[in-house]
Amino acid sequence: MNQSATERMTREILFNAFDMNCVVHQSPGLWRHPRDRADRYVDLSYWTDLAKTLERGKFDALFMADVLGVYDVYGGSTDTALREATQVPLNDPLMTVSAMAVVTDHLGFGVTCTLSYEPPFTFARRLSTLDHLTKGRIGWNVVTGYLDSAARGVSGASAQPKHDTRYQIAEEYMALVYKLWEGSWEDGAVLRDRARGIFTDPARVHRVLHEGEFFKLDAIHLSEPSPQRTPVLFQAGTSGKGRDFAARHAECVFMAAPSKTVAKTYVADIRGRAAAHGRDPRSIRIFNLTTAIVGRTEQEARDKHQEYRRYVSHAGALALMSGWTGIDFSAYDLDEPLRYIRNEAVHSAVESFTTADPRRVWTVREVAAHVGIGGFGPxxxxxxxxxxxxxxxxxxxxxxxxxxxxxxxxxxxxxDIADLLVPELQRRGRYKTGYAAGTLREKLFPGQGARLAGPHPAAAARRISLEAAE
Known part of the structure; x- marks a missing residue:
């Protein structure tokens, strides 16, 4: 066994909880289960109770998904999504974070925000504010969007920009928010000097001048430096463009591989690309979407699974799949093999069930059954x-x-994960028994510090800004 394989056998396993500010996230139909409480998503106590459960289970973070559109590809209508509560109705994920931070001390919060529809200037302030209020426990899941309905709702455009164009926009967007978070305020800018009546030293606050292809800005960042400055950067795209973007920017990558074959390929590719960009391949934490049904015994778990399966909505699952892939599955026969079709939605979504693992051919029916409990992952x-x-x-x-x-x-x-699975992993020495001190970045990357360091481009934005001011 080589050293890398040996290290994997002792590596501490990281957990994020995956949720969304809605009724149906990844398991369509299960909101009807008598023990499910997802329809309480509009109650703040739902979120504070969840946060306390996750902190008891030593979860690293609550990862909050989000979209700004509706799933209207299936049948060319929103009817199925509305009927099945398939990620609609849907509330803003950021609004829940402050309340959850108050009732926890360590749990991180990874929030999904679509940069295609967020002005960089105001968005940078919102994330700095949350980083302050959580004492450095905020992360940003960087996404470019995949629903044409979002473009129609936000900007009135008939469709979203092309897939590769969205990543070109994303590169410039990241350069701009790095300038705001890292380069506008020096560390010593805020004096809080009551005797002299000086709160901020103007000489240590710098205007951000940016004139690019997609954005223009002339302003100082409105927030003083937060504990992490740049939030922990999550990224959830595993298309070719998405992986290259992750290799440059991401600290944590979220993927949804249905099999080990697909996961192994994606992980190796992302780490290889990171090395090509001059980054340590191990400086990226990679998480796969997974659903675990845990019982006190094997039979109890299998009984739960059979019970849950009775509530799965295949129509809801196909509405999700249609939105994720841009393919209208209402036009397919259920026993028809799923074919690779390239379009402007989520490239990796359809790749995961087609070209990424040539040994497996999925039918539409099999995909619907798989997605029905937990989405794409195993x-x-x-x-x-x-x-x-x-x-x-x-x-x-x-x-x-x-x-x-x-x-x-x-x-x-x-x-069940907090009370049954976590203690088992702790007994094996594979899961933390206590949280490390510090910010989310310090917990995920021990010894790195609260702020991004080189060769990450955020650190370069801080250095370039200070050199220009001298």
């Missing part, structure tokens, strides 16, 4: 020991760092 069912075995196998075989854990029934799924 489903692990068993006792705590069995699920722990599977997770250790995934880490060893694919070089993942951890899992974004979707729920089937909430909060039941997360309670």
């Amino acid at each position: 489903l692990l069912v068993g006792s705590a020991a069995e699920v722990a075995d599977e997770m250790e196998s995934w880490i060893a075989d694919t070089d993942l760092d951890g899992f974004n854990l979707a729920y089937v029934v909430t909060p039941e799924t997360f309670v």
